[in-house]
Amino acid sequence: MKDLKTITILFRAVDRFQSEISSSVNEMGLSLTSFMALEALYHKGPINVAQLQSKVLIANSSLSYVIEQLENKDLIHIESDHHDRRRRVCSLTSKGMQIMNEVYPKHVRDQRKRLDRLNHDEEIELQRLLKKIGLD
Amino acid sequence: MKDLKTITILFRAVDRFQSEISSSVNEMGLSLTSFMALEALYHKGPINVAQLQSKVLIANSSLSYVIEQLENKDLIHIESDHHDRRRRVCSLTSKGMQIMNEVYPKHVRDQRKRLDRLNHDEEIELQRLLKKIGLD
DNA sequence: TGATTTTATTTCGAATTCGAATTAATATAA
DNA sequence: TTATATTAATTCGAATTCGAAATAAAATCA
Numbered sequence A, B: 001m002k003d004l005k006t007i008t009i010l011f012r013a014v015d016r017f018q019s020e021i022s023s024s025v026n027e028m029g030l031s032l033t034s035f036m037a038l039e040a041l042y043h044k045g046p047i048n049v050a051q052l053q054s055k056v057l058i059a060n061s062s063l064s065y066v067i068e069q070l071e072n073k074d075l076i077h078i079e080s081d082h083h084d085r086r087r088r089v090c091s092l093t094s095k096g097m098q099i100m101n102e103v104y105p106k107h108v109r110d111q112r113k114r115l116d117r118l119n120h121d122e123e124i125e126l127q128r129l130l131k132k133i134g135l136d
Numbered sequence C: 001t002g003a004t005t006t007t008a009t010t011t012c013g014a015a016t017t018c019g020a021a022t023t024a025a026t027a028t029a030a
Numbered sequence D: 001t002t003a004t005a006t007t008a009a010t011t012c013g014a015a016t017t018c019g020a021a022a023t024a025a026a027a028t029c030a
Helices: A005-026 A032-044 A049-056 A060-072 A094-115 A120-134 B005-026 B032-044 B049-056 B060-072 B094-115 B120-134
Strands: A076-080 A088-092 B076-080 B088-092
Touching: A005 A032, A005 A094, A005 B005, A005 B094, A005 B120, A032 A049, A032 A060, A032 A076, A032 A088, A032 A094, A049 A060, A049 A088, A060 A076, A088 A094, A094 B005, A120 B005, A120 B120, B005 B032, B005 B094, B032 B049, B032 B060, B032 B076, B032 B088, B032 B094, B049 B060, B049 B088, B060 B076, B088 B094
Parallel strands: none
Antiparallel strands: A076 A088, B076 B088
């Protein structure tokens, strides 16, 4: 293969997911990245900013802004780590948890609709191929 | 499959490509989307704003800003379509063409390095799977 | 120990992106 | 024809994102 057609197709596929997720979470007053941050905390529990950044895939300076917004909305709580006071640990507030409990199952259903165009083996194979090209 | 792990892997893979391409084109004073616009014009020849938007995957209002930047840098030229004066047709200037001739082959080589972790059949299969989930 | 380096995060100003409203031209309908 | 609707693109203000510099704490070194 000589061209970058694969990248074009890859970007387009991601754009479909992002557009759908964005317009859905925007209705709740959240940006895509805010939602991704909540999602990470929902799955991982309390984690510090650097760990969150590895999930949310934006610049660290941008993440500072994002978590400030989420804190203002009382969706997350931030406190310094006792053992390393450089670190700040983020966690869902009860309000944040409540909202994710309401919203996340539907999010999964919606996005699974698209993914379920692949059968199980195809999806596993897609994961394998994406992991291969996604490694650093 | 019940979870959205595939989306996580998908987003992460795209982020790797975008980060690499961004840091490379930023050195020439271009944003990722500016570069994607130039790329589209390089491949498709003169096209109007709507056609460009379908390649660049940003909001139309954002694209207006992007093509204005590119015009200011004398990398593209914009003129209205004679047959439909609502439309504005963009094309590479000779300077834009010259830069893409210089830069694009290396861009392809760099990105192919990552893609070439897949053999030919795997890449074809990846395209097929991504197309399936990327359709509207 | 005190000095230096590294790590974690935020601040800052500028660039980019967005959605909603607007403008302007074309297409359709009456 | 003259409304009316649709389409193409831009403008505007606000939100988000970025990279570079700053801050502050911890780790390493001498």
